[in-house]
Amino acid sequence: MLKLPGLIDPHVHVREPGATHKEDWDTVTQAALAGGVTTLLAMPNTKPPIFDEATLNIALDAAKSKARCDYGQYIGAGPDNADIAASLAPKAAGLKMYLDSTFGELRLDDMTLWMPHFQKFPKSAPMVMHSESRTMAAAILFSAIYDHPVHIAHVSLKEEILLIKAAKEKGIKVTCEVCPHHLFLTKGLTGFKNLSGLPGRGEVRPRLATQEDVDSLWTNLDVIDCFATDHAPHTLQEKDGENPPPGFPGLETMLPLLLTAVDDGRLTVDGLIQRLHTNPKRIFNLPDQPETWVEVDENAVYEIKAADQFTRCGWTPFEGWKVKGKVRKVVLRGKTAFENGKVLAEAGYGRNVRG
Numbered sequence: 001m002l003k004l005p006g007l008i009d010p011h012v013h014v015r016e017p018g019a020t021h022k023e024d025w026d027t028v029t030q031a032a033l034a035g036g037v038t039t040l041l042a043m044p045n046t047k048p049p050i051f052d053e054a055t056l057n058i059a060l061d062a063a064k065s066k067a068r069c070d071y072g073q074y075i076g077a078g079p080d081n082a083d084i085a086a087s088l089a090p091k092a093a094g095l096k097m098y099l100d101s102t103f104g105e106l107r108l109d110d111m112t113l114w115m116p117h118f119q120k121f122p123k124s125a126p127m128v129m130h131s132e133s134r135t136m137a138a139a140i141l142f143s144a145i146y147d148h149p150v151h152i153a154h155v156s157l158k159e160e161i162l163l164i165k166a167a168k169e170k171g172i173k174v175t176c177e178v179c180p181h182h183l184f185l186t187k188g189l190t191g192f193k194n195l196s197g198l199p200g201r202g203e204v205r206p207r208l209a210t211q212e213d214v215d216s217l218w219t220n221l222d223v224i225d226c227f228a229t230d231h232a233p234h235t236l237q238e239k240d241g242e243n244p245p246p247g248f249p250g251l252e253t254m255l256p257l258l259l260t261a262v263d264d265g266r267l268t269v270d271g272l273i274q275r276l277h278t279n280p281k282r283i284f285n286l287p288d289q290p291e292t293w294v295e296v297d298e299n300a301v302y303e304i305k306a307a308d309q310f311t312r313c314g315w316t317p318f319e320g321w322k323v324k325g326k327v328r329k330v331v332l333r334g335k336t337a338f339e340n341g342k343v344l345a346e347a348g349y350g351r352n353v354r355g
């Protein structure tokens with residue numbers, strides 16, 4: 001039995017408010033616990049988006065009554081909410097800036113809209129960028145110019161990881177995360193099983209990349225500060241429909257996939273703990289969770305099945321994958337929150353990390 005600290009996922013799309021047919025605070029925190037995640041940080045591209053005090057309170061009220069694990073809620077950077085966002089920083093997980101193609105309404109195309117956020121958002125509070133390719137280079141330049149740390153979400157390309165490496169070597173305050181789907185899947189669905197002929201299911205932003213990109217992420221593992229799921233549940237009906245929305249669920253598959261990589265000798269247990277606990281705890285200023293741990297049977301071999309998951313979305317891009325390493329028990333602040341396939345923490349047990 002392997003004992004891990006409570007895992008932290010800094011990138012989760014909860015879907016409440018606004019799209020609870022995909023997921024809500026109850027199901028997403030059940031999925032989190034089943035995946036060994038005891039703290040999740042929720043993205044603001046909900047309906048309505050979280051961009052001021054009233055919308056932040058809508059999300060936090062729902063979380064307070066439903067969450068079964070600990071949580072924080074990001075505020076979204078909009079075209080004219082820099083003052084409000086900065087004033088709400090103590091209550092928020094951080095500021096999320098959508099600088100590139102994404103799902104939802106929060107998107108800042110013009111760089112003049114980035115400036116007030118870099119000027120006003122407190123330097124000690126996390127700023128997370130959805131910024132791909134050259135937009136990511138611009139975000140790193142902003143970090144250097146405004147001397148504000150930035151965290152780059154879901155790095156997927158060789159050019160991105162190499163630029164982050166170079167920026168870190170220059171002393172620029174940039175950190176980054178990589179998602180399991182960008183580490184285990186490549187574009188053209190070649191990494192998928194059972195999904196040929198259903199291209200909508202492969203839609204995700206950032207898109208799945210080439211084998212060369214995937215290899216570069218593994219080669220530059222030391223540049224990767226965190227793993228994060230970008231858990232983005234959409235129903236199968238939506239994924240297989242006319243305009244498939246981008247996104248994959250990931251909370252229940254991240255740890256088994258990474259433990260399988262440990263078994264394959266591609267990652268160490270220590271490296272896993274660094275990127276799923278130690279580094280995100282530091283980068284996102286998260287409180288201690290006393291008496292909290294995850295018990296894993298490292299030798300359990302099994303197939304990933306959507307039917308076994310707690311997420312409401314009803315599918316996984318890793319259906320049928322054989323993995324090694326199963327979460328047996330999760331203890332959160334002294335209480336057994338998950339054991340042998342059952343969520344035991346009650347709705348409302350979860351605490352706001354900024355509470």
Ligand code: DOR
Nearest residue numbers: 102103204205232246247
């Ligand atoms: O694939 C994605 N899904 N990328 C995003 O940027 C948003 C997310 C979602 O909310 O579905």
Ligand code: ZN
Nearest residue numbers: 011043230232
């Ligand atoms: Zn996301």
